[in-house]
Amino acid sequence: MRTLFCFAFCLLMAIHYPAHAAEEKPASDGAPFGLSWGMSTAEVKALGVELSDFPGKDWGSSFRATNLPKVIADAETVVLSFGFDDKLWRIVAISRPFENDPSGGATLARYDELNKILTEKYGKGHSVQRVDQYSDQKYFLMHIQGGQSVWFTDYDTADLTIQLGIGATDLSTGFWRLIFTQKALEADFKKAKSSGEKGAL
Amino acid sequence: MASLGKVAAVWLAALVVAFCATTALLVYLEVQPSTKELDTDIAAVRSEIAAAEKDASKYEGGLLRSMIDLRLQVLKTTEAMLQQKRSSYLRRITLNYNVPSGPITALKRDLNAMNSDIANAQAKLEADEKEAARYTGGLIQGLALATVATDNLTIAQLNLAYYGAKYGFVVPPINPPSSKSPGEKKENKPGVPVKDRDAF
Numbered sequence: 001m002r003t004l005f006c007f008a009f010c011l012l013m014a015i016h017y018p019a020h021a022a023e024e025k026p027a028s029d030g031a032p033f034g035l036s037w038g039m040s041t042a043e044v045k046a047l048g049v050e051l052s053d054f055p056g057k058d059w060g061s062s063f064r065a066t067n068l069p070k071v072i073a074d075a076e077t078v079v080l081s082f083g084f085d086d087k088l089w090r091i092v093a094i095s096r097p098f099e100n101d102p103s104g105g106a107t108l109a110r111y112d113e114l115n116k117i118l119t120e121k122y123g124k125g126h127s128v129q130r131v132d133q134y135s136d137q138k139y140f141l142m143h144i145q146g147g148q149s150v151w152f153t154d155y156d157t158a159d160l161t162i163q164l165g166i167g168a169t170d171l172s173t174g175f176w177r178l179i180f181t182q183k184a185l186e187a188d189f190k191k192a193k194s195s196g197e198k199g200a201l
Numbered sequence: 202m203a204s205l206g207k208v209a210a211v212w213l214a215a216l217v218v219a220f221c222a223t224t225a226l227l228v229y230l231e232v233q234p235s236t237k238e239l240d241t242d243i244a245a246v247r248s249e250i251a252a253a254e255k256d257a258s259k260y261e262g263g264l265l266r267s268m269i270d271l272r273l274q275v276l277k278t279t280e281a282m283l284q285q286k287r288s289s290y291l292r293r294i295t296l297n298y299n300v301p302s303g304p305i306t307a308l309k310r311d312l313n314a315m316n317s318d319i320a321n322a323q324a325k326l327e328a329d330e331k332e333a334a335r336y337t338g339g340l341i342q343g344l345a346l347a348t349v350a351t352d353n354l355t356i357a358q359l360n361l362a363y364y365g366a367k368y369g370f371v372v373p374p375i376n377p378p379s380s381k382s383p384g385e386k387k388e389n390k391p392g393v394p395v396k397d398r399d400a401f
Contacts, residue, residue, distance in 0.1 A: 065391060067390075
């Protein structure tokens with residue numbers, strides 16, 4: 001009887017755990033666009049990706065990437081940041097301009113599409129949608145450009161923070177912006193940055 | 202008698218042609234804002250530029266300075282577009298803009314609505330300036346001045362949109378576009394486009 005019970009218990013565990021493991025989100029060494037978190041510049045280049053200089057070192061060593069294995073169809077610019085220890089920890093993608101769109105209709109529609117997909121993959125995000133008191137829709141991008149209005153969603157998983165936001169280059173041209181950061185590598189970057197700044201003082 | 206009829210017919214035809222031409226000219230003049238109106242608008246924008254430059258000189262850097270700089274960019278873009286429009290009037294040429302969109306033409310009611318928005322923004326600016334003047338320094342005055350700078354920027358942006366609608370010009374990007382040629386841009390695509398879901 002006891003043997004039978006043990007056997008049944010083991011059989012149950014053998015069925016339950018693999019099924020449970022399958023429900024968990026897969027480990028996210030996999031970064032977007034066919035990359036992996038923590039990759040070095042050499043490893044990224046080995047995939048055939050071309051890295052060109054990017055001004056601004058706020059996130060450590062950063063490059064504009066082209067020829068990525070895969071990318072969102074209307075992304076125009078992708079920037080990869082490798083921190084101070086040559087490990088990929090931050091990815092920014094910016095869309096092509098949505099021109100002649102002062103009310104932000106086209107930009108917002110595309111934002112909503114990406115929001116839906118990101119929600120499916122990473123869970124419901126926290127949205128911030130603050131518009132200027134002149135909330136007439138025809139001035140939407142104007143106020144986004146000037147900073148009087150903001151429109152973004154933050155997603156948070158165990159190891160990633162992601163932000164999808166809307167920006168504007170002028171009164172009628174909008175774009176979306178996606179920022180991925182790997183939490184553990186970001187913490188390493190901040191430590192390295194802090195100790196570097198302390199050392200400089 | 203027949204020749205008198207012919208002369209009368211020619212005179213009548215000439216009168217009809219003259220009448221049509223005059224009507225067409227009057228319609229043209231009525232539809233297009235006059236050069237005098239354009240000059241008034243240019244003078245107003247230049248006065249705003251001078252005021253913004255004076256404001257900019259008060260700050261070395263920081264948030265207020267960067268907001269004033271953005272306002273200056275908007276105003277200078279407005280002046281440049283108005284000047285270009287004025288030149289086109291003097292040379293009686295139609296301007297063609299190399300942007301993938303047509304000129305914006307606004308109905309009078311749209312212009313009136315925009316004017317109303319500008320007036321409201323102006324009223325808010327005056328109220329916020331009075332509020333900022335109550336303080337002599339510190340964080341609260343800093344915040345109040347930031348609100349004033351935001352109001353000024355809003356007015357500059359509204360004026361640019363208004364002049365764009367009034368004179369039918371396409372508002373160019375405030376930040377200069379990339380100097381890369383379309384050919385170059387094509388070669389520098391970020392990567393292989395896939396469906397959104399597959400990209401993450």
